[in-house]
Amino acid sequence: GAGVSQSPRYKVAKRGQDVALRCDPISGHVSLFWYQQALGQGPEFLTYFQNEAQLDKSGLPSDRFFAERPEGSVSTLKIQRTQQEDSAVYLCASSLGREETQYFGPGTRLLVL
Amino acid sequence: DQQVKQNSPSLSVQEGRISILNCDYTNSMFDYFLWYKKYPAEGPTFLISISSIKDKNEDGRFTVFLNKSAKHLSLHIVPSQPGDSAVYFCAASSGGADGLTFGKGTHLIIQP
Numbered sequence: 001g002a003g004v005s006q007s008p009r010y011k012v013a014k015r016g017q018d019v020a021l022r023c024d025p026i027s028g029h030v031s032l033f034w035y036q037q038a039l040g041q042g043p044e045f046l047t048y049f050q051n052e053a054q055l056d057k058s059g060l061p062s063d064r065f066f067a068e069r070p071e072g073s074v075s076t077l078k079i080q081r082t083q084q085e086d087s088a089v090y091l092c093a094s095s096l097g098r099e100e101t102q103y104f105g106p107g108t109r110l111l112v113l
Numbered sequence: 114d115q116q117v118k119q120n121s122p123s124l125s126v127q128e129g130r131i132s133i134l135n136c137d138y139t140n141s142m143f144d145y146f147l148w149y150k151k152y153p154a155e156g157p158t159f160l161i162s163i164s165s166i167k168d169k170n171e172d173g174r175f176t177v178f179l180n181k182s183a184k185h186l187s188l189h190i191v192p193s194q195p196g197d198s199a200v201y202f203c204a205a206s207s208g209g210a211d212g213l214t215f216g217k218g219t220h221l222i223i224q225p
Contacts, residue, residue, distance in 0.1 A: 004156070033212055042117075042202050043157070045212025056211040091156055099206070101147070102213060104156035 002026070004105035006092050012111045013082045021077045021108045025094030032075050033102060034067055035091040043091050049075060050098065082112045116140045117205050119216035127224050132190040134219050136203030139184065143205040147213065148177060148188045151200045160201075161188070190221075198223045 005024045013019050025032050030051055035043035036059075046065070048056040051072035060067070064083075069075040079086055089109050093102040118137045126132045134148075144165040149157035163170040163177045163186065170177050176189045190197055200220050204213040 006156075035212070040217065042204075042215030042217050043213075044215070045210075048211035059212060093156075098211065099145070099208075101159050101162065103159065104149075106154070106156045 004092055004094050004103055006090075006105040006108050008108060009106065010109050010111075012113065015082060015084060015112055017082050017112075018078065018080045019082055019110065021079075021090050021110070023075045023077070023092030023094075023105060025073065025075070025092070026103060027073075029094035029096055029103075030072075031095045031098050031100070031102075032069060033093040033095075034075070034077050035093065036061075037089040037091055037107070039088070046077070046090075048098070079110075082110075084112050086110060087112045114139075115216070116143075117203055117214050117216040119201075119203055119219050121219050122217070123220040123222065125222045125224055126193050128195060129192045132188075132193045132197065132221055132223070134188040134190075134201050134203075134221065136186045136188075136216055137184055138186075138205055140205070140207065140214070141184070142207040142209060143214075144208060145206045146177070146179060146186050147204045147206075148175075149202045149204060149215075150197075151202060151218070157202055193221075193223045195223050195225065197221060 032049040034046040037043040046059040049069045089107040147162040148160040200218045203216040
């Protein structure tokens, strides 16, 4: 079956622009996670959804970052007024439940100039 | 403060030999550990996991060992194959946290 998909795969933004990154989880997966992976680092947790409820946003680095999953399926991570330090790969993962194995998408590579 | 540490940025192993990747953790609340494999331009792919109630889990060529007293786990791949060349991430979770905590990864290179 289809895995987790993310779009766009690559995004170049000028500093100050807003960007929106999309994640399509595996069908039927209740839990959805966003991670940020800087160059040479491991993924770092940003936020967690159970269905449409955002239960944990403790990893979001600033109030410029906003995530939503309005119908409990597709999720969007929005970054407002992008800064150069936002340049990273943004990974989405989904799982059947919070403590089940997480399956990752290919990521969106964001470059802020 | 890194809670999951992979101290070897890279490891080179000859094809057919055993690859051993190491991971240390500091948070005693971690109770579930996973290994992910990542190829360039792809997302991490789940390999194998282990619960803190076990000390070993095996799946084909992959075995994960957990030493709770030392807060150390290792991934053994035997025999190593060229397709195993990738970055391997160690990750941990606890019942109280929602996301996984990852190490920085180890780049495994299998030489023919």
